[in-house]
Amino acid sequence: MSVDEICALDVPSEDNAVLYLWATAPKLLEALQVMKSWGFTYKTQAVWDKEILGMGYWFRGRHEILLVGTRGKFSPPRPQLRVGSALRIGRSNHSKQPVEIRALIAKWYPEESKIELFARERADGWGAWGNEV
Numbered sequence: 001m002s003v004d005e006i007c008a009l010d011v012p013s014e015d016n017a018v019l020y021l022w023a024t025a026p027k028l029l030e031a032l033q034v035m036k037s038w039g040f041t042y043k044t045q046a047v048w049d050k051e052i053l054g055m056g057y058w059f060r061g062r063h064e065i066l067l068v069g070t071r072g073k074f075s076p077p078r079p080q081l082r083v084g085s086a087l088r089i090g091r092s093n094h095s096k097q098p099v100e101i102r103a104l105i106a107k108w109y110p111e112e113s114k115i116e117l118f119a120r121e122r123a124d125g126w127g128a129w130g131n132e133v
Contacts, residue, residue: 003030007037012115012129016072020105022097023065031067040069043076048098050091066101077108096120 013019019040023031035042046066054061066087076082089098102123105114115127122128 003033006034009038009117011038011117012127013038013071014113016074017070018074018109019067019069019071020101021067021069023067025059025061025063025065028065031065035067035069038071040071043068043070044085046085046087048101049086049088051088052091064097081108099123102126 017040019035019038021031021035032042045068048064048066050062050064052062083104087098087101089100092098102116106125113127114125115129116123117129119126119128119130120132122133
């Protein structure tokens with residue numbers, strides 16, 4: 001899908017919601033555009049250190065960025081559950097984000113409904129949206 005097509009998606013979410021959006025370094029501006037077009041306001045980010053060098057033109061990428069945005073009123077995780085912003089988790093299959101992040105989100109927000117867009121697999125307690133599930 002093009003960025004414009006992704007921006008035009010009618011994303012199912014509550015009026016008060018949080019968005020965790022993966023972005024690669026070369027596509028950071030496009031990811032922020034998507035976040036804004038879906039009605040979320042950028043708050044912060046974390047970095048996933050994949051521990052393995054990948055491809056790249058300026059640098060050989062070893063990380064992905066996890067953007068965080070909110071819509072309406074949505075609180076961050078409770079202070080005692082917060083983790084550092086550099087997440088060192090070894091990479092597995094190509095283009096597969098770590099399941100540990102999904103587990104963190106589920107721990108932070110056990111009562112809220114959750115959906116993974118462009119999901120490659122189904123996860124307990126999560127809705128899934130994508131052509132691979």
